[in-house]
Amino acid sequence: MTSQLNVDTIVDKAGSGGTNIKVANNAVAVAEGGSATTTVVQGLAKAWVNFDGDASGIAIRDSFNVSGNTDNGTGDYTITFSNAMSNGSYSLAGAGEAGGGGSVMALAVNDTGGLTTASARIFTKTGSPADSNVVTSTINGDLA
Amino acid sequence: MASILKVDSMQGVTSAGDITITSEGGSATQSLQQGVNKLWVNFDTNTTGTPAARDSFNVASFTDNGTGDATISMTNNMSNGNYTIQSAVTTYHGQTDYRYPTFIKGDISADSWGAVATGSFGTITHAVQNGGSAYTDPSLVMKSVLGDLA
Numbered sequence: 001m002t003s004q005l006n007v008d009t010i011v012d013k014a015g016s017g018g019t020n021i022k023v024a025n026n027a028v029a030v031a032e033g034g035s036a037t038t039t040v041v042q043g044l045a046k047a048w049v050n051f052d053g054d055a056s057g058i059a060i061r062d063s064f065n066v067s068g069n070t071d072n073g074t075g076d077y078t079i080t081f082s083n084a085m086s087n088g089s090y091s092l093a094g095a096g097e098a099g100g101g102g103s104v105m106a107l108a109v110n111d112t113g114g115l116t117t118a119s120a121r122i123f124t125k126t127g128s129p130a131d132s133n134v135v136t137s138t139i140n141g142d143l144a
Numbered sequence: 145m146a147s148i149l150k151v152d153s154m155q156g157v158t159s160a161g162d163i164t165i166t167s168e169g170g171s172a173t174q175s176l177q178q179g180v181n182k183l184w185v186n187f188d189t190n191t192t193g194t195p196a197a198r199d200s201f202n203v204a205s206f207t208d209n210g211t212g213d214a215t216i217s218m219t220n221n222m223s224n225g226n227y228t229i230q231s232a233v234t235t236y237h238g239q240t241d242y243r244y245p246t247f248i249k250g251d252i253s254a255d256s257w258g259a260v261a262t263g264s265f266g267t268i269t270h271a272v273q274n275g276g277s278a279y280t281d282p283s284l285v286m287k288s289v290l291g292d293l294a
Contacts, residue, residue: 043181090186
């Protein structure tokens with residue numbers, strides 16, 4: 001029999017917050033409009049990070065599911081995950097700061113080998129790779 | 145002992161589409177539904193014919209409108225066309241003088257969101273080089289959507 005739980009707030013049994021709540025990976029939630037449902041786990045971001053790519057060695061300002069960043073060179077960074085993804089076909093989105101002189105600071109990924117289960121290698125470019133003071137990136141996909 | 149909540153479907157009591165969760169810091173709450181991505185996709189536009197998804201969520205199909213120009217259609221529609229779209233695109237290894245920004249398809253001259261609809265949105269990818277740009281079909285484009293499902 002299909003079960004349905006009607007609640008307004010979910011907290012852990014100690015009442016200290018939501019950090020201990022576990023939701024099954026096939027759970028669905030009713031959408032904002034009420035006429036569709038969406039898979040909660042599929043829709044959750046699996047990693048995000050805000051870092052300074054212009055700092056020596058890269059400085060992470062804040063992150064989720066990121067164990068560290070590697071500075072591979074100018075405008076060239078590797079984000080390493082704490083918990084790995086299940087495959088390398090996840091979706092990465094993000095932004096760098098606005099480039100000067102009318103240039104375009106695009107966030108890019110290598111077309112071969114840029115995305116692995118354990119890490120994502122990204123670039124910020126204004127033509128040639130260039131360090132960005134602000135790099136933000138979000139990972140959506142399936143955790144292992 | 146830690147408890148595990150096992151359910152197939154969740155909905156709010158006051159409003160079916162609004163479940164409140166406590167924030168990581170414990171001092172705020174937020175809507176679960178509002179914070180969940182409604183679509184994400186990793187796809188290849190550099191194929192013969194229609195672009196192909198490597199992996200996706202809530203993507204029904206692609207339409208190839210020409211070089212660098214594709215439409216992504218959703219399985220479950222959004223409630224309006226005011227959602228947010230995030231993007232990243234590949235770079236070709238070794239082509240250091242190029243960048244490949246990917247955009248939301250619209251009409252700047254008409255100040256129009258013409259290609260953003262409740263069930264689909266358009267995407268344009270440029271190959272930009274100093275002095276000019278042109279549409280291109282890269283092998284890796286990634287998109288995600290946040291907003292209100294219908």
